[in-house]
Amino acid sequence: MDEGHLSAFAPTLSLPPGDDASMAEQVGAPFAIPVLASILEHWPPGAVASIFCPNTSACATPDRYALAVDPDPLSLLSLAVQMTGPGPDAIAAAFTQLLDANYRGRPWGQVLQDLYLTSCPACWRPARIVAYHWHGYPPTLDSRAVRCEHCGFAGDTAVEPADRMAAAETKPGRSLHWQMMARVTPPQHELREKTEHALRFYTPRALWALWQSLRILADFSLPVDQRRALQWVLAEALWRGSNVATQPDLLWQASLRRPYRFEERNLWEVLHEALAYVQARSGRLPRSLITRSEMEQKVGPGSVFLGQRWPDAKTPHPGPDQMALALLAVPAPLPLYWLLRFVWSGWLFGRGAAARLQSHLELRPGGGEALETMLHDASKALSARLLPQGKLIAQWRWRGEADHSAAVLASLPNFTGELRVAAAGEREWVALAVSAASASTAASERRNLRKVGSATMREVIRRRGEPVRRERLQPHILAAWRRLGDLPPPATRQSHLEALLDPRTSPRAMVIWDRSGESWNSGQTPWWWLQEPPADWRPASDLAELRLVQLLTASSFPTTDALAWQLTLALPADLPPDRPWIDALIQSYCHPTDDGLALRLQDDPGRRRKELAALTGALVQVGLALGFEAADWSQDDLRVVEWLQGGRRRASFLLTATTALTPRLWRSREPLPGLQRFLVLPGGRAGLVQWRADHQPLWASAVASGGWTFVKFRHLRE
Incomplete structure (x- = not known):
């Protein structure tokens, strides 16, 4: 897979959803629809794309090339509706049928609306409660957000006694509770207690309304495509109606803890938001993107599969000029995230669908061993069944300090490509690694662990062109050991890494610095750097x-x-x-x-070039007026002015519009007697200069030792 195809869909990868994730990423993970669409659009014509999650290696048989989103039925539901879903009018008709369903002599939609009716505090006419606000353990109703269509009032008001009474009385009965929980796990199942924990992420009123909607849908007789569309609407509502929907940070917690403060949204509005969302996406992913295939779509406990088979039995394999791709989604070890998806799958599709996600409930943050166990067999089987020129792509996401990339890389087959890490958001990253299926290494090619690790460290630092911390080196070292068949067993792996990355024993041709560019001392964060940077150095x-x-x-x-x-x-x-x-x-x-x-207008390249030329001329004139000899020249997008006296350099001015000067400053770090150095930059670069000095050891060391003084453009104009 070349760089163009990789770049085409990499920005849409999102597993699991982060703080700013869309609802599609929440419900459609582990493969968001844009990922599938982009892969199929940019993969070479006539090629076969196969997409798998862990535990689906059985689908990768020699005579079947499948697009599978098993074991997560919510992912397949999202995919199926967007590929073959009905039009907006058909979905609206089915949704209206849901709201018109009889519930104890009244339309179900009217019952939902009445749950959130109140009096406007401004005009005393009927108004709608947009949301209830709760806090504490156990939760206490704190306030409510009211919106009046008559007088236009919108804001928070105090809770009335009727609100507290309704919140206490509106809850699932025993029969409904038993029926819905039995769709997830049997009463005596070992996971039943954990499954019950999911209920704390809903208020009793919201849970009752959602469960009743699901039960009403189950009794409907609808065409398959309309039923799927309504299931997706309710899946969206299960997320939006939970008390963690407005607090995505909670998805990353290690415990199953209810938020201290949360919002209970109006389920009538939530359902209509979900309806509009599904209407805008249903049937928008063309089936023609999957070529030469027969589509089989089943959502339910029997099979969660969307497959493509070669129509001609005489040609079960692609031709030698074609390629195959497998995309492996690595499940994030997030207990709450997978618990919610586990119970949603059971409520929507039944116990068989929920059972597919059971192994994910054992994942824990920091549980690298569990990831290795889950991924190794599946990825090995997928890689073995791909064509020799095929590719296996693994994607995973982590947040903050919980970097699982080392464990993931160590668990996957031999990777020949580089690890791509993209910044998805604040303190969040997505990693994408590409492996050739045919990569293999004989035992005779194995090398000493330290030698391989040291060579990998030097190569990573050389390519990056800047000092590197251990967090960035570690996954590359593990990947190199895996490629050469030298990966130590889990019990001793960490000790080998600690020995290699011990800053007191620097590998050959490397130096260890602190953040300020000085020699490393105990208690400081070590940065590894090369004794001699390469000639073609581009940080x-x-x-x-x-x-x-x-x-x-x-x-x-x-x-x-x-x-x-x-x-x-x-x-x-x-x-x-x-x-x-x-x-x-x-x-x-x-x-x-x-x-x-x-x-910014002042940073327009043409404008900056004119400004640099004017300032260069001004510095030359000032030098001549002060009795110096003055010389100037240009190189790339920077200009240099020097003042000389008696053939000796007295002042050197480096004028440029960017701070992309690391190699030049580093090579000018040695002080020269009688020479003053000035770095002339726009005032808008002051923040970048300070950031580099605070976070990049090369800059901190070069600026300090070279005696560079920062001068803003406007100071020269004055």
Whole structure:
């Protein structure tokens, strides 16, 4: 798979959803629909794309090439509706049928609306409660948000006694509770107690309304496509109606703890939001994207599968010029995330569908061993069944310090491609690794663990062009050991890594620094760097800054995340920028407009070139007026002015519009007697200069030892 095909769909990967994830990512994970669409659109014509989650290696048989989203039925539901779902009018008709269903002599929709009726505190006419606010353990009703269509009032008001009474009385009865929980696990099942924990993430009123809606749907006689569409609507409502929907941070917690403060939304409005969402997406993914195939779609306990088979039995395999792809989604070890998906699957499809996710409930943050056990057999089987020129792509996501990339890489087959890491959001990353199915290494090629690890460290640092911390080195070391068949067993793996990454015993041709660019001392964070950087040295941070200016010169971007993704994909796969550095660049170069983020007017490249030429001429004239000899020259997008006296350099001015100067500053780090050095930059780069000095040891060391003084453009004009 070449870089173009990889870049085409990498920005849409999202597993599991993060703080700013859309509802499609919440319900449609582990494979969001844009991932599938982009893969199929950009994969070479006539090729076969096979998508698998763990535990689906049985689908990868020699005579079947399948697009499978098993074991997660919610993912398949989202995919099936978007590929073959009915039109908006048909979904609306089925939704109306749901709301018109008889519930104890009244339309079900009317019952839902009455749950949230009150009097407007301003005009005393009927008004709608938009949300209830709860807090504490156990939860206490705190306030309510009211909206009046008569006088326009909208805001929070105090809770009335009738609200507390309704909250206490409206809850599932024993029969409904037993019926819905039995759809997930039997009463005596070992997971029944854990399953019951999921109920704490709903208020009794919301749970009753959602369960009644699901039970009414189960009694309907609807065409298959309309039933699936309504199931997706209710799946969206199960997420939006929970008390963690407005607090995505809770999905990353290790315990099954209810939030201290949460919001209970109006289920009538939630259902209509979910309806509009599904209507906008149903049937929008063309079936023609999966070519030469017969489609089989089943959602339910019997089979969760969307497959493609070759129509001609005489040609069960692709031709030698075709390729095959398997995309393996790595489940995140998030107990709450998988518990919710587990019970949702049972409520929607029954016990058989929920059982497919049972193994995911044992995952725990930091549980690298569990990930290895889950992934190793499936990935090995998938890789073995791909064509020799096929590819296996693994995707996973982590947050903050809980980086599971090392465990994931160690569990997957031999990877020949580089690890791509993209900054998905604040403190969040998505990793994508590509493996050739035919990669193998004989035992005779195995090498000493330290030798292989040291060589890998040097290569990673050389390509990145900047000092690197252990968090970035560790997954590459493990991947290198795996490629050569030298991966130590789990019991001793960490000790080998600790020995290799011990800053007191630096590998050959490397030095260990602290953040300020000084020699490392105990108690400080170590940074590994090369004793001699390569001649063609292009640091990742410099490339990111130059590329960002090019992107902004060409167009604007709607959000910070959109620009961050595009910048990540515009760089080589092995030089991903850190999100804090991207944020610093955006703050320095961008300003908000009606179209989103745009390049500041004063940073237009043509304008900056004219400004640099004018300042260069001014410095030459000032030097001559002061009695110095003055010389100037240009190189790439920077200019140099030097003042000389008696043939000796007295002052050197480096003028440029960017801070992409790391190699030049580093090579000018040695002080020269009688020479003063000045770095002349726009005032808007001051934040980048400070950021580099605080976070990049090369800059901190070079600026301090070279005696560089920062001068703003406006100071020269004055």
